[in-house]
Amino acid sequence: MGKIYSLSDAISEFVHDGDHLVIGGFTTDRKPYAAVDEILRQGQKDFIGESGPAGGDWDMLIGEGRVKAFNNCYIANSGFTNVCRRFRKAVEEGRLLVEDYSQDVLMLQLHAASLGLPYLPVRLMMGSDLVDKWGISKEERQKIDKLPNDKFVIQDDPFHPGHKVVLCPVPEIDTAVIHVQTASPDGTCRIVGDEFHDVDIAVASKHCVVTCEEIVSNEEIRREPEKNSIPGFCVDAVVLAPYGAHPSQCYGRYDYDKEYFKEYDKASRTDEDFKAFLDKWVYGVKDHGEYLNRLGAVRLAKLKAVPGFGYAVDMTKEGK
Amino acid sequence: MADYTNYTNKEMQAVTIAKSIRDGQVVIVGTGLPLIGASLAKRVYAPKCNLIVESGLMDCSPIEVPRSVGDCRFMAHCAVQWPNIRFIGFEANEWLHGTDRLIAFIGGAQIDPYGNVNSTCIGDYHHPATRFTGSGGANGISTYSNTIIMMQHEKRRFMNQIDYVTSPGWIDGPDGRAKKHLPTNRGPQMVVTDRGVMKFDEKTKRMYLAGYYPTSSPEDVLENTGFEIDVSKAVRLEAPDPEVIRMIREEIDPGQAFIKVPQ
Numbered sequence: 001m002g003k004i005y006s007l008s009d010a011i012s013e014f015v016h017d018g019d020h021l022v023i024g025g026f027t028t029d030r031k032p033y034a035a036v037d038e039i040l041r042q043g044q045k046d047f048i049g050e051s052g053p054a055g056g057d058w059d060m061l062i063g064e065g066r067v068k069a070f071n072n073c074y075i076a077n078s079g080f081t082n083v084c085r086r087f088r089k090a091v092e093e094g095r096l097l098v099e100d101y102s103q104d105v106l107m108l109q110l111h112a113a114s115l116g117l118p119y120l121p122v123r124l125m126m127g128s129d130l131v132d133k134w135g136i137s138k139e140e141r142q143k144i145d146k147l148p149n150d151k152f153v154i155q156d157d158p159f160h161p162g163h164k165v166v167l168c169p170v171p172e173i174d175t176a177v178i179h180v181q182t183a184s185p186d187g188t189c190r191i192v193g194d195e196f197h198d199v200d201i202a203v204a205s206k207h208c209v210v211t212c213e214e215i216v217s218n219e220e221i222r223r224e225p226e227k228n229s230i231p232g233f234c235v236d237a238v239v240l241a242p243y244g245a246h247p248s249q250c251y252g253r254y255d256y257d258k259e260y261f262k263e264y265d266k267a268s269r270t271d272e273d274f275k276a277f278l279d280k281w282v283y284g285v286k287d288h289g290e291y292l293n294r295l296g297a298v299r300l301a302k303l304k305a306v307p308g309f310g311y312a313v314d315m316t317k318e319g320k
Numbered sequence: 321m322a323d324y325t326n327y328t329n330k331e332m333q334a335v336t337i338a339k340s341i342r343d344g345q346v347v348i349v350g351t352g353l354p355l356i357g358a359s360l361a362k363r364v365y366a367p368k369c370n371l372i373v374e375s376g377l378m379d380c381s382p383i384e385v386p387r388s389v390g391d392c393r394f395m396a397h398c399a400v401q402w403p404n405i406r407f408i409g410f411e412a413n414e415w416l417h418g419t420d421r422l423i424a425f426i427g428g429a430q431i432d433p434y435g436n437v438n439s440t441c442i443g444d445y446h447h448p449a450t451r452f453t454g455s456g457g458a459n460g461i462s463t464y465s466n467t468i469i470m471m472q473h474e475k476r477r478f479m480n481q482i483d484y485v486t487s488p489g490w491i492d493g494p495d496g497r498a499k500k501h502l503p504t505n506r507g508p509q510m511v512v513t514d515r516g517v518m519k520f521d522e523k524t525k526r527m528y529l530a531g532y533y534p535t536s537s538p539e540d541v542l543e544n545t546g547f548e549i550d551v552s553k554a555v556r557l558e559a560p561d562p563e564v565i566r567m568i569r570e571e572i573d574p575g576q577a578f579i580k581v582p583q
Contacts, residue, residue: 026375026390026404052404053375053390053456074456078351079387079577083453091441091451100440103374104408104460111405122461123412127488127500128436130455133445164501194376194390195402249392256387308394309383 003187003238008180010237011038014175014207020146023051024178024198027078028256031057032211034244034288048146052197059084073103085268099135110197112170113204120168127158176205179245182210184221187232193251202230211241254303255312324562329514330579332533334556335560336512341369346422356427359572373456376402385577426458427470430482433526433547435489435508438482442452454536455486462487466509473513475546490525515541529554
């Protein structure tokens with residue numbers, strides 16, 4: 001069978017209850033929201049989650065109680081919601097197991113996973129409560145198969161006597177979900193703009209689901225191999241999903257949807273409004289196509305990134 | 321003619337940030353006031369500085385104010401789009417190479433006398449009254465880089481003992497960083513608030529008031545600091561040039577993403 005899937009089939013085949021799930025993108029950029037919405041609609045749960053800098057993607061999953069444990073380095077819809085509110089509420093009410101790493105450590109852990117390293121030795125986190133305070137205790141960790149027994153281990157640096165290093169666990173990722181600009185039927189991917197940690201998690205995961213703005217032929221994507229990011233054999237499913245990162249940005253294609261993020265900021269304040277929001281934008285549409293129709297063509301057109309700027313600008317006002 | 325003499329404390333803060341940046345420096349900025357300040361520095365005070373962000377976008381010159389360090393407004397106007405891990409490697413290498421050109425802006429919710437910063441939670445970490453974003457790049461930055469810390473100046477933020485140390489400063493004094501196996505020749509250099517500028521004593525590593533704004537005073541700072549602070553060395557800082565305020569309002573942040581114009 002080929003790798004081109006519908007979003008629904010890709011998620012049902014590759015995302016399962018209890019997965020160690022990692023999502024690509026960075027706060028409000030290239031988050032695979034179409035895929036996250038589909039996970040929500042299908043109902044998978046009990047995720048061990050991490051994503052590098054997270055935003056509304058993980059906030060919705062956490063808000064819907066789908067996450068068993070979350071490795072956090074940062075979670076915000078930067079510029080719109082300073083701290084994701086569903087995450088915040090879950091932690092403040094003691095409903096979410098959360099462990100804090102610094103962003104540097106978490107990103108390096110994902111990179112280490114892509115290199116197949118057994119663990120990650122760093123100089124980071126020392127002198128802080130990231131070392132002294134564990135969000136998930138040793139006892140709790142032992143009860144959850146997919147969590148390492150220790151947050152880290154501190155050891156003497158064998159190469160620099162008198163110094164210490166922090167040995168961090170390397171994640172064993174079940175499924176990665178990322179959004180890219182271009183892919184081809186054999187799974188080859190081209191990311192334009194900052195790749196963030198998306199190549200790392202595609203390589204490191206047992207399964208990788210890619211949503212993309214466009215699918216071009218295998219021959220076309222090979223015309224400029226220097227622009228390509230992920231070889232096809234690291235990818236399990238290619239899903240055509242134009243605007244699949246909406247409301248987040250997709251470099252060279254579209255800007256973030258400020259209106260949506262402001263609406264989410266408001267809706268995520270209360271349980272009732274959050275539920276109503278999801279009923280409107282997630283559960284109330286049967287698929288990504290219907291979601292786009294609900295947004296409407298004009299709204300989407302206004303988000304188009306303008307060449308020369310790289311984001312949405314009202315060009316009818318330029319030069320007036 | 322619009323009035324540019326009616327500056328706000330936030331604008332004063334942005335100008336103070338801008339003046340702390342030197343030509344030739346590589347500056348780690350986030351969003352918010354540090355970005356406004358850095359953009360101003362690039363235009364006026366230090367045109368040969370280079371701005372970088374923790375998502376890996378290097379040597380940025382944004383036209384429109386970005387809202388996130390991953391924003392296309394940085395991504396489309398930078399020299400190189402690195403992945404985040406390259407940025408991490410770069411700051412570690414700057415320390416390994418012993419350079420003195422890297423300076424970074426971080427923020428938080430609480431700070432103690434030695435510049436240790438909390439951006440994780442208020443109250444007990446395991447049952448927090450308020451939960452924040454967590455470290456982001458700040459812990460890594462405060463490990464390897466010299467920092468300038470942005471804070472709003474309030475008693476509940478400037479505390480003798482903060483609830484969680486996200487970003488290590490000078491720890492507890494002159495040997496603090498060495499004891500914690502942190503680079504000893506890196507640490508907080510300055511705290512810029514909406515009332516003034518704090519620096520750190522060379523010997524004790526404790527912060528003192530270095531400068532206060534025309535709208536503030538040493539008494540004002542004492543009143544709003546939750547620990548003992550030496551104000552004896554404080555000097556009154558100059559009000560910002562109206563042309564600089566015009567630049568902030570009309571060129572750098574015309575959409576008022578981070579700084580509102582007073583009515």
